[in-house]
Amino acid sequence: MEEINASIDFDKRLWRHDIEASKAHVAMLAATGIVSSADADEITKGLDQILAEIEAGDFKFTRALEDIHLNVEHRLKELIGPVAGKLHTARSRNDQVATDFKLYVRDEIAVIEAGLAALQFALAKLALEEAATVMPGFTHLQTAQPITFGHHCLAYVEMLARDRSRFHDAAKRLNESPLGAAALAGTSFPIDRNMTAKALGFDRPTANSLDSVSDRDFALETLAAAAIAAMHLSRLAEEIVLWTSPQFGFARLSDAFSTGSSIMPQKRNPDAAELVRAKSGRIAGAFQALLMVMKGLPLAYAKDMQEDKEPVFDALDALKLGLAAMAGMVGDLDIDAKAMKKAAGRGYATATDLADWLVQTLDMPFREAHHVTGRIVAMAEEKNADLKKLTLAELQAVEPRITQDVFSILDPARSAKSRKSQGGTAPANVRREARRWIKRLEKDGLSR
Numbered sequence: 033m034e035e036i037n038a039s040i041d042f043d044k045r046l047w048r049h050d051i052e053a054s055k056a057h058v059a060m061l062a063a064t065g066i067v068s069s070a071d072a073d074e075i076t077k078g079l080d081q082i083l084a085e086i087e088a089g090d091f092k093f094t095r096a097l098e099d100i101h102l103n104v105e106h107r108l109k110e111l112i113g114p115v116a117g118k119l120h121t122a123r124s125r126n127d128q129v130a131t132d133f134k135l136y137v138r139d140e141i142a143v144i145e146a147g148l149a150a151l152q153f154a155l156a157k158l159a160l161e162e163a164a165t166v167m168p169g170f171t172h173l174q175t176a177q178p179i180t181f182g183h184h185c186l187a188y189v190e191m192l193a194r195d196r197s198r199f200h201d202a203a204k205r206l207n208e209s210p211l212g213a214a215a216l217a218g219t220s221f222p223i224d225r226n227m228t229a230k231a232l233g234f235d236r237p238t239a240n241s242l243d244s245v246s247d248r249d250f251a252l253e254t255l256a257a258a259a260i261a262a263m264h265l266s267r268l269a270e271e272i273v274l275w276t277s278p279q280f281g282f283a284r285l286s287d288a289f290s291t292g293s294s295i296m297p298q299k300r301n302p303d304a305a306e307l308v309r310a311k312s313g314r315i316a317g318a319f320q321a322l323l324m325v326m327k328g329l330p331l332a333y334a335k336d337m338q339e340d341k342e343p344v345f346d347a348l349d350a351l352k353l354g355l356a357a358m359a360g361m362v363g364d365l366d367i368d369a370k371a372m373k374k375a376a377g378r379g380y381a382t383a384t385d386l387a388d389w390l391v392q393t394l395d396m397p398f399r400e401a402h403h404v405t406g407r408i409v410a411m412a413e414e415k416n417a418d419l420k421k422l423t424l425a426e427l428q429a430v431e432p433r434i435t436q437d438v439f440s441i442l443d444p445a446r447s448a449k450s451r452k453s454q455g456g457t458a459p460a461n462v463r464r465e466a467r468r469w470i471k472r473l474e475k476d477g478l479s480r
């Protein structure tokens with residue numbers, strides 16, 4: 033029974049929040065005259081001592097005492113005697129654990145938001161450096177059109193901005209205090225829930241006692257946001273794996289972020305990127321696990337809900353680590369601009385530019401221009417040559433009105449530079465956007 037029932041092995045992580053919430057509770061009990069000020073002072077001193085003991089690593093957590101709440105309360109009794117028993121007046125472990133867990137998740141969200149911003153900053157800085165670095169842009173992982181590497185980096189900055197706003201939103205909705213809901217029905221004591229809510233930094237108390245002790249939406253929302261953020265990290269990780277492979281050769285990770293093979297001396301394995309990619313699996317799994325725990329639970333609290341903590345701890349730890357590793361890798365990436373540019377010249381990346389030229393210069397309908405370009409690409413494939421390497425005569429054999437001028441737009445760098453439409457890949461756009469992000473992140477003090 034003890035082995036299945038006890039949660040102390042993992043919920044001891046909530047110690048700081050548990051004591052914080054208990055202190056707020058006892059201060060309220062004294063303010064409302066439910067316990068005497070003298071008793072409240074004694075309890076508060078005892079709680080502070082326990083805090084110091086845990087901080088110093090001197091506290092003995094025991095499984096026989098089931099969870100963090102009972103471990104703390106038991107120690108309080110050892111320290112101050114029977115008056116310790118007054119702390120649990122007008123509350124239950126059900127509202128207590130909901131409160132502790134919300135406080136914990138709220139703190140974690142703040143750390144994750146900062147981690148997301150730090151990664152945004154690293155990417156925006158790289159984007160500014162590589163604003164004019166031309167690379168092939170892909171769709172279906174097939175060469176599509178030339179883009180700039182800075183533009184590619186800024187795509188991730190946008191994704192991470194949405195992640196930040198999802199976490200921010202979750203923290204806002206989380207911020208109602210369950211404390212005072214007691215076991216499920218509220219209490220007959222004249223408590224002041226506004227007072228404890230305010231003391232703990234909540235916006236207000238929750239409105240319904242049943243909902244207060246049975247709600248884990250805040251954990252689910254946070255895990256959902258984490259799963260989406262982890263998916264973004266996984267995509268970037270996958271790109272780093274591709275870029276640093278000898279087949280692409282677009283970038284290189286230093287020894288700090290790669291590992292060698294014990295048998296193949298030439299290898300530089302992007303282990304950190306691969307692990308970030310893999311962690312998205314366990315983070316998404318955590319969301320699914322808690323969703324399945326909650327589904328079908330009748331109101332109000334059920335012990336099933338004790339299984340809420342491990343997925344949250346594990347997933348948020350993994351996300352924080354992934355964010356740090358990714359920020360490190362982005363800062364560490366050594367970009368091979370030459371290799372990127374060369375690749376951008378292969379795969380007929382400027383075929384769309386040719387079609388656009390036919391439209392703009394010869395007033396050809398786009399569909400016809402697309403067809404003509406297709407025939408030119410087929411000819412280039414047959415001759416195993418880039419578009420740029422075809423002669424004017426060869427081009428004119430397909431479309432007689434083509435002139436020498438066409439060669440100017442077959443260059444990948446020019447192609448990227450021409451895409452100045454709002455949100456487009458042109459270096460001028462990238463510089464402007466990267467600077468805007470850097471300024472914004474610095475202003476919010478989120479650049480580290």
Ligand code: ARG
Nearest residue numbers: 039043099125126129337338
């Ligand atoms: N350890 C429990 C949890 O994490 C605390 C709440 C227990 N409440 C109860 N009525 N058994 O959910």
